[in-house]
Amino acid sequence: xxxxxxxxxxxxxxxxxxxxxxxxxxxxxxxxxxxxxxxxxxxxxxxxxxxxxxxxxxxxxxxxxxxxxxxxxxxxxxxxxxxxxxxxxxxxxxxxxxxxxxxxxxxxxxxxxxxxxxxxxxxxxxxxxxxxxxxxxxxxxxxxxxxxxxxxxxxxxxxxxxxxxxxxxxxxxxxxxxxxxxxxxxxxxxxxxxxxxxxxxxxxxxxxxxxxxxxxxxxxxxxxxxxxxxxxxxxxxxxxxxxxxxxxxxxxxxxxxxxxxxxxxxxxxxxxxxxxxxxxxxxxxxxxxxxxxxxxxxxxxxxxxxxxxxxxxxxxxxxxxxxxxxxxxxxxxxxxxxxxxxxxxxxxxxxxxxxxxxxxxxxxxxxxxxxxxxxxxxxxxxxxxxxxxxxxxxxxxxxxxxxxxxxxxxxxxxxxxxxxxxxxxxxxxxxxxxxxxxxxxxxxxxxxxxxxxxxxxxxxxxxxx
Amino acid sequence: xxxxxxxxxxxxxxxxxxxxxxxxxxxxxxxxxxxxxxxxxxxxxxxxxxxxxxxxxxxxxxxxxxxxxxxxxxxxxxxxxxxxxxxxxxxxxxxxxxxxxxxxxxxxxxxxxxxxxxxxxxxxxxxxxxxxxxxxxxxxxxxxxxxxxxxxxxxxxxxxxxxxxxxxxxxxxxxxxxxxxxxxxxxxxxxxxxxxxxxxxxxxxxxxxxxxxxxxxxxxxxxxxxxxxxxxxxxxxxxxxxxxxxxxxxxxxxxxxxxxxxxxxxxxxxxxxxxxxxxxxxxxxxxxxxxxxxxxxxxxxxxxxxxxxxxxxxxxxxxxxxxxxxxxxxxxxxxxxxxxxxxxxxxxxxxxxxxxxxxxxxxxxxxxxxxxxxxxxxxxxxxxxxxxxxxxxxxxxxxxxxxxxxxxxxxxxxxxxxxxxxxxxxxxxxxxxxxxxxxxxxxxxx
Numbered sequence: 082x083x084x085x086x087x088x089x090x091x092x093x094x095x096x097x098x099x100x101x102x103x104x105x106x107x108x109x110x111x112x113x114x115x116x117x118x119x120x121x122x123x124x125x126x127x128x129x130x131x132x133x134x135x136x137x138x139x140x141x142x143x144x145x146x147x148x149x150x151x152x153x154x155x156x157x158x159x160x161x162x163x164x165x166x167x168x169x170x171x172x173x174x175x176x177x178x179x180x181x182x183x184x185x186x187x188x189x190x191x192x193x194x195x196x197x198x199x200x201x202x203x204x205x206x207x208x209x210x211x212x213x214x215x216x217x218x219x220x221x222x223x224x225x226x227x228x229x230x231x232x233x234x235x236x237x238x239x240x241x242x243x244x245x246x247x248x249x250x251x252x253x254x255x256x257x258x259x260x261x262x263x264x265x266x267x268x269x270x271x272x273x274x275x276x277x278x279x280x281x282x283x284x285x286x287x288x289x290x291x292x293x294x295x296x297x298x299x300x301x302x303x304x305x306x307x308x309x310x311x312x313x314x315x316x317x318x319x320x321x322x323x324x325x326x327x328x329x330x331x332x333x334x335x336x337x338x339x340x341x342x343x344x345x346x347x348x349x350x351x352x353x354x355x356x357x358x359x360x361x362x363x364x365x366x367x368x369x370x371x372x373x374x375x376x377x378x379x380x381x382x383x384x385x386x387x388x389x390x391x392x393x394x395x396x397x398x399x400x401x402x403x404x405x406x407x408x409x410x411x412x413x414x415x416x417x418x419x420x421x422x423x424x425x426x427x428x429x430x431x432x433x434x435x436x437x438x439x440x441x442x443x444x445x446x447x448x449x450x451x452x453x454x455x456x457x458x459x460x461x462x463x464x465x466x467x468x469x470x471x472x473x474x475x476x477x478x479x480x481x482x483x484x485x486x487x488x489x490x491x492x493x494x495x496x497x498x499x500x501x502x503x504x505x506x507x508x509x510x511x512x513x514x515x516x517x518x519x520x521x522x523x524x525x526x527x528x529x530x531x532x533x534x535x536x537x538x539x540x541x542x543x544x545x546x
Numbered sequence: 547x548x549x550x551x552x553x554x555x556x557x558x559x560x561x562x563x564x565x566x567x568x569x570x571x572x573x574x575x576x577x578x579x580x581x582x583x584x585x586x587x588x589x590x591x592x593x594x595x596x597x598x599x600x601x602x603x604x605x606x607x608x609x610x611x612x613x614x615x616x617x618x619x620x621x622x623x624x625x626x627x628x629x630x631x632x633x634x635x636x637x638x639x640x641x642x643x644x645x646x647x648x649x650x651x652x653x654x655x656x657x658x659x660x661x662x663x664x665x666x667x668x669x670x671x672x673x674x675x676x677x678x679x680x681x682x683x684x685x686x687x688x689x690x691x692x693x694x695x696x697x698x699x700x701x702x703x704x705x706x707x708x709x710x711x712x713x714x715x716x717x718x719x720x721x722x723x724x725x726x727x728x729x730x731x732x733x734x735x736x737x738x739x740x741x742x743x744x745x746x747x748x749x750x751x752x753x754x755x756x757x758x759x760x761x762x763x764x765x766x767x768x769x770x771x772x773x774x775x776x777x778x779x780x781x782x783x784x785x786x787x788x789x790x791x792x793x794x795x796x797x798x799x800x801x802x803x804x805x806x807x808x809x810x811x812x813x814x815x816x817x818x819x820x821x822x823x824x825x826x827x828x829x830x831x832x833x834x835x836x837x838x839x840x841x842x843x844x845x846x847x848x849x850x851x852x853x854x855x856x857x858x859x860x861x862x863x864x865x866x867x868x869x870x871x872x873x874x875x876x877x878x879x880x881x882x883x884x885x886x887x888x889x890x891x892x893x894x895x896x897x898x899x900x901x902x903x904x905x906x907x908x909x910x911x912x913x914x915x916x917x918x919x920x921x922x923x924x925x926x927x928x929x930x931x932x933x934x935x936x937x938x939x940x941x942x943x944x945x946x947x948x949x950x951x952x953x954x955x956x957x958x959x960x961x962x963x964x965x966x967x968x969x970x971x972x973x974x975x976x977x978x979x980x981x982x983x984x985x986x987x988x989x990x991x992x
Contacts, residue, residue: 088651092629092631094610094614096607098607122584136941145575148702162577181606181608292946292947
């Protein structure tokens with residue numbers, strides 16, 4: 082499959098820019114107000130994009146570069162920006178993500194942070210500041226997300242005592258409802274755990290009594306500090322931010338995930354599984370938790386697994402041999418493809434805007450004996466290239482974010498919406514796919530979508546399907 | 547309220563209480579969560595509806611990705627504007643320059659889509675790395691024989707409003723480059739309607755009934771050739787004057803085309819828009835037809851609005867929209883359905899616009915320029931508004947505060963202009979304000 086590089090232009094990108102992902106991850110820290118160091122538009126566009134998905138207030142400040150700032154440097158805007166954020170929001174944490182503009186003019190944000198902290202060291206409640214380098218010409222929103230996860234851990238983790246009894250779980254770009262489910266699972270295992278980033282409340286809050294400038298929820302800074310003393314880290318994803326070096330002049334291999342950093346610096350053992358979607362990938366996750374904790378998988382989840390197998394059997398004939406196009410962030414694509422393959426759906430096209438260079442091999446490894454030999458794998462793909470490829474592949478179904486809807490409409494095939502973004506339905510924040518229970522919901526959605534399509538296209542109108 | 551950002555004091559005025567003037571047009575304060583976008587956004591939204599042109603965003607992927615199919619601007623023909631084209635710059639392009647990639651991209655896309663013109667939007671980074679976008683555009687224009695226009699809209703150059711002006715310059719470079727369309731002596735150009743949800747088509751219907759030809763709609767349902775012929779119209783009718791007044795002024799200066807400012811929102815303003823055009827042509831039959839049209843429309847519209855008015859009587863509204871002219875129309879339209887405006891703010895109004903807005907608002911109305919979520923939520927609490935009118939970014943503020951919301955931004959899918967639009971507006975406001983779901987919001991509990 083030709084990658085994005087084979088063309089000079091891209092039409093209808095299947096990715097967003099790096100700072101967007103960083104903003105999502107940073108929203109998972111308790112008491113945070115994120116700032117983007119760059120032009121005003123970046124913050125506004127990203128806010129609009131996130132609000133349309135999460136349907137929740139997403140306040141992101143901007144240092145609002147002007148022409149002068151661009152020429153003489155962002156020092157003053159940075160300081161005024163931080164001052165104004167503190168006076169308006171009183172945050173515990175201010176995160177700063179760079180943009181293509183501030184990176185290119187060579188802003189040294191770490192130094193700006195250091196200087197601000199030095200000159201304000203007597204200020205009571207000086208917020209913690211975290212910086213992630215996220216120029217939009219490096220990687221995609223997915224790399225931005227994991228880069229921010231890494232930045233938060235690197236800035237805060239400190240070994241201040243013996244190894245604790247807690248673990249770290251570093252997730253990918255999952256929905257707030259799935260975050261809640263992961264937390265429920267580790268709680269049922271009775272494992273004390275830090276789940277990061279935890280935007281399950283900050284991006285999916287209740288209706289409020291009064292407006293809150295900073296919504297409650299998020300991973301506490303204290304927990305991030307203690308992540309260095311965890312007795313294990315579990316990372317949900319095989320690719321993570323390893324694609325961040327792609328497109329660089331020189332790949333010096335310096336990209337690290339949060340888990341890799343903690344392993345290298347503090348000897349925290351690292352277990353890596355994919356996103357637990359489908360039985361096989363969920364088994365890996367549950368087995369990891371069982372072996373880390375030395376406990377049995379709680380009966381509740383054994384029952385869920387059993388019901389899921391039973392459901393698979395009920396529905397297998399509706400999905401068998403169907404041809405699906407799967408697209409989105411690389412780790413999501415791998416997990417969804419594994420799920421599709423284990424229920425008898427052929428993942429005829431696995432496409433992503435990401436460019437880690439690892440998608441094909443990861444798919445082969447993870448899908449193993451379920452691998453579909455004629456699978457087309459596309460990295461650095463836009464929706465236009467996907468559409469081109471789909472013409473020959475004759476798919477029955479698309480599984481991915483809502484931006485693929487226009488192709489499904491054109492080809493008159495159904496689409497199952499999951500991942501990011503979902504801009505044409507409500508409830509994206511509650512979209513569930515993780516664990517046996519999430520898979521059950523996803524499986525029912527896939528089967529029922531196919532049945533709905535069959536009914537809609539049938540002249541008869543059967544009442545039993 | 548608790549605390550304004552320093553330096554914003556004169557951007558907030560309560561009518562009847564504060565004596566200072568509301569100042570607009572200032573750059574946003576660093577560190578604010580401004581609801582404004584950038585220069586690029588301003589240019590992009592204005593030019594976006596031109597449906598047979600290629601719109602190529604030169605920069606990393608974000609700017610193109612976030613503006614993909616962003617407006618509800620409909621086309622009666624080609625739909626090239628609904629795709630998002632980008633040069634998708636990577637680090638190596640940033641270091642070695644993106645000019646070659648831009649050149650190739652233009653060739654690739656023009657060969658594939660055969661557009662009637664191409665707009666190349668230069669983003670922040672392009673301004674910094676110094677790609678000579680204009681020379682690439684000139685070169686491709688010669689090679690491909692279509693207008694290839696550089697829209698130098700680097701985000702950091704100013705605010706969204708500066709982007710409007712740059713878009714107007716781009717449009718102006720097209721005007722006067724073709725003479726092939728047939729033009730009636732009673733012809734107008736519509737400036738500043740973007741055909742959201744087919745609104746332009748409604749206007750076209752009204753003007754057609756009056757015997758008026760719309761020569762070039764700019765830019766809703768826009769076509770390159772029509773814009774090229776726009777210099778031959780008798781009159782420019784400008785809505786959304788914040789975005790389009792610059793083009794109207796340029797066309798007046800160079801081609802001597804007079805312009806009038808109008809709004810199509812609400813009964814009064816919509817009717818004025820028709821009468822003003824009729825007046826301009828000094829033709830009694832046109833005026834008679836306009837009067838008939840208005841009369842006919844109102845005969846059905848006024849009774850249809852009655853039930854909504856009864857239900858909404860005395861309710862309070864907050865307005866935070868892009869430009870001041872829309873805000874003024876909305877204050878009037880809300881009054882028509884029995885509602886009082888308690889907050890009136892805009893992203894890009896100027897001091898002069900605000901003077902006019904002030905004459906229309908009631909005492910106690912809070913007027914605000916370039917606001918942010920913290921302020922807006924405070925104002926809603928202070929005034930006890932029942933409804934918020936704004937864009938997607940304001941929606942969660944309204945919902946979290948437990949009040950109704952009406953989308954009046956360029957993403958909406960509901961026609962709100964004209965007489966049908968007034969009814970849609972009343973219906974939408976009614977549906978959200980009187981929804982029973984608000985009973986569950988704890989702050990509303992007695």
